[in-house]
Amino acid sequence: MSNYDVVVIGGGAAGLSAALVLSRARRKVLVVDSGTPRNGPAQHMHGFLSRDGLPPGELLAFGREEVKGYGGDLLDGSVTELVRCGKSGFWVLTSDGQRVFARRLLVATGLRDELPGIPGLGDRWARDVLHCPYCHGYEVRGMQLGVLGGSPDTVRYAQIVRQWADDVVFFAPPGTLTTVERSEMVARAIGIVEGTVKRILIEEDHLCGVEMEDGRTIRRGALFVPPRFVPNSDLLVGLGCDVDEARWPAKDSNGQTTVSGVWVAGNLANPRAQVITAAGEGSAAAIAINADLVDDDVQDAVRAFNLGF
Numbered sequence: 001m002s003n004y005d006v007v008v009i010g011g012g013a014a015g016l017s018a019a020l021v022l023s024r025a026r027r028k029v030l031v032v033d034s035g036t037p038r039n040g041p042a043q044h045m046h047g048f049l050s051r052d053g054l055p056p057g058e059l060l061a062f063g064r065e066e067v068k069g070y071g072g073d074l075l076d077g078s079v080t081e082l083v084r085c086g087k088s089g090f091w092v093l094t095s096d097g098q099r100v101f102a103r104r105l106l107v108a109t110g111l112r113d114e115l116p117g118i119p120g121l122g123d124r125w126a127r128d129v130l131h132c133p134y135c136h137g138y139e140v141r142g143m144q145l146g147v148l149g150g151s152p153d154t155v156r157y158a159q160i161v162r163q164w165a166d167d168v169v170f171f172a173p174p175g176t177l178t179t180v181e182r183s184e185m186v187a188r189a190i191g192i193v194e195g196t197v198k199r200i201l202i203e204e205d206h207l208c209g210v211e212m213e214d215g216r217t218i219r220r221g222a223l224f225v226p227p228r229f230v231p232n233s234d235l236l237v238g239l240g241c242d243v244d245e246a247r248w249p250a251k252d253s254n255g256q257t258t259v260s261g262v263w264v265a266g267n268l269a270n271p272r273a274q275v276i277t278a279a280g281e282g283s284a285a286a287i288a289i290n291a292d293l294v295d296d297d298v299q300d301a302v303r304a305f306n307l308g309f
């Protein structure tokens, strides 16, 4: 059994960034990571100042080395359960049967992207089926782009994607567009294809179009699809942290949850966070955690002083 000041669950940008700050603050830190960062399927990561275009795995490999360089420990595996231990501590149980003690926890387990059930979408995910124009819009700029409608805010999403190409088609389920939305799209020359999408079409390992249920095919070079974001919050729920109806954790501006001693950062705390944002939120949470530990250390020191130790 090992004791840590902080165990970080999830070693993506958020978790590793927190671990770096905490290990540089001379805290004993363990990062447990199961190795499936959200942007893992993408070949390149964009928009991270000074690291634009780096393969996502390389950023994390650099981060792991930096954490190790300051004495942080890394464990490959999954955390299966978190259990409160005493007034201010936790047991962390891992998939390989280890039990580790932590004074504080940072949960940075990210989210899962659930795609609509259209055949072929999953196979092309992060290649030519995309969701984030800020991540990969530049790489498909000027191409024939499609935007899959049907979920909340997709009309606005199509207007944003239009920033990257003149030829954008919005696939609208029948009867879903309002008159205003339709006129706004027409005004910015966004094509509207109404109907039900049957499947995407692939030629020579490239997306080449979309086939509709009524037999029409619309040629496109890339398709923007809004996934449903599902938080990886089971561990928090098990610990008794408050979550909303979609299981997103309640938290304050530094990521402190409703259970004392437990913080969240990155996509688990903020589904809109880019890599650089997730890293920043991990850093902010780490600084708050260290301050909280210092408060405990002061109380312990005062008690020991008064007892004459």
Ligand SMILES: Cc1cc2nc3c(=O)[nH]c(=O)nc-3n(C[C@H](O)[C@H](O)[C@H](O)COP(=O)(O)OP(=O)(O)OC[C@H]3O[C@@H](n4cnc5c(N)ncnc54)[C@H](O)[C@@H]3O)c2cc1C
Binding pocket: 009, 010, 011, 012, 013, 014, 015, 032, 033, 034, 035, 036, 037, 038, 039, 040, 041, 042, 044, 045, 046, 047, 048, 077, 078, 079, 080, 108, 109, 110, 111, 113, 125, 126, 132, 135, 136, 232, 235, 265, 266, 267, 268, 273, 274, 275, 276, 278
């Ligand atoms: C296809 C795609 C491409 C993207 N491209 C970009 C881009 O170019 N630029 C950009 O800024 N953003 C991009 N993003 C967004 C980016 O992925 C997120 O901003 C970023 O991954 C959030 O970091 P995170 O640390 O919160 O979560 P993650 O990176 O998802 O890391 C969470 C980690 O927690 C681990 N984990 C989960 N559960 C457990 C458990 N129980 N025990 C132990 N470990 C666990 C996972 O294995 C994972 O390693 C992209 C997203 C997608 C889907």
